[in-house]
Amino acid sequence: MKSSERLSAALHVLVHMAERPDAALTSAEMAAFVGTNPVVIRRGFAGLREAGIVTSVKGHGGGWRLARPPEAITLAEIQHALGERVVSLTAFEVGQPTCLILRAVTAALDEAMQEAERALDRRLATLTLADLAADARRLNGGRGLPYGESHHGS
Numbered sequence: 001m002k003s004s005e006r007l008s009a010a011l012h013v014l015v016h017m018a019e020r021p022d023a024a025l026t027s028a029e030m031a032a033f034v035g036t037n038p039v040v041i042r043r044g045f046a047g048l049r050e051a052g053i054v055t056s057v058k059g060h061g062g063g064w065r066l067a068r069p070p071e072a073i074t075l076a077e078i079q080h081a082l083g084e085r086v087v088s089l090t091a092f093e094v095g096q097p098t099c100l101i102l103r104a105v106t107a108a109l110d111e112a113m114q115e116a117e118r119a120l121d122r123r124l125a126t127l128t129l130a131d132l133a134a135d136a137r138r139l140n141g142g143r144g145l146p147y148g149e150s151h152h153g154s
Contacts, residue, residue, distance in 0.1 A: 006044055007084040009034040011129075013041070014078065015136055017054070018070035018129040019144065024063030044082065051081035070129035076121055078129075085117075 013030045027038035030045075045064060048054045055067045066073065079085065137144065 007079060007082055009036065010044055010048065010078065010082055011075070011132065013045075014048075014054075014066070014070075014073070014129050015132050017064065017066050018133045021066060021070070024057065024061070024065050026063045030064065047081045047083060048078065051077065053078060053081055066129070070133060073129045074125050075127045075129075075132075076124035079124060 012034050013025075016030070016033055017025060027041045027045075030041045031038040045054055045056070049056055049067075052067050053073055054064050056062070056064045
């Protein structure tokens with residue numbers, strides 16, 4: 001799974017968790033939401049657990065839950081906990097580091113991309129899991145989110 005896919009899959013699962021705060025979800029259930037293996041979920045969610053975003057209990061009746069209300073979990077902290085970026089804004093490699101024009105172009109692009117990343121980080125810090133869940137419900141005509149059934153477009 002590519003890094004952008006890991007972040008997207010984690011957000012997908014976390015929105016399901018936000019919609020069912022009293023339910024502990026197994027790794028198998030979570031993996032089914034995004035079409036992956038439960039081991040991939042457990043590995044990916046380890047960073048979220050370390051960051052205090054989710055908790056997990058092993059054994060019968062165990063599973064994963066949000067550690068905090070969805071209103072208190074931002075997309076910025078999820079991204080940080082996973083070590084993933086929504087997008088990676090990097091300039092091209094300078095083929096001729098001695099070329100003054102390429103150095104000037106690269107410096108300008110790097111500065112612009114760093115500014116764009118800071119703006120994106122500020123925006124992600126204002127978005128919560130509750131916001132994503134509300135948007136998903138709105139897209140579903142105001143009804144709750146599907147659970148245990150296919151809800152992906154064809």
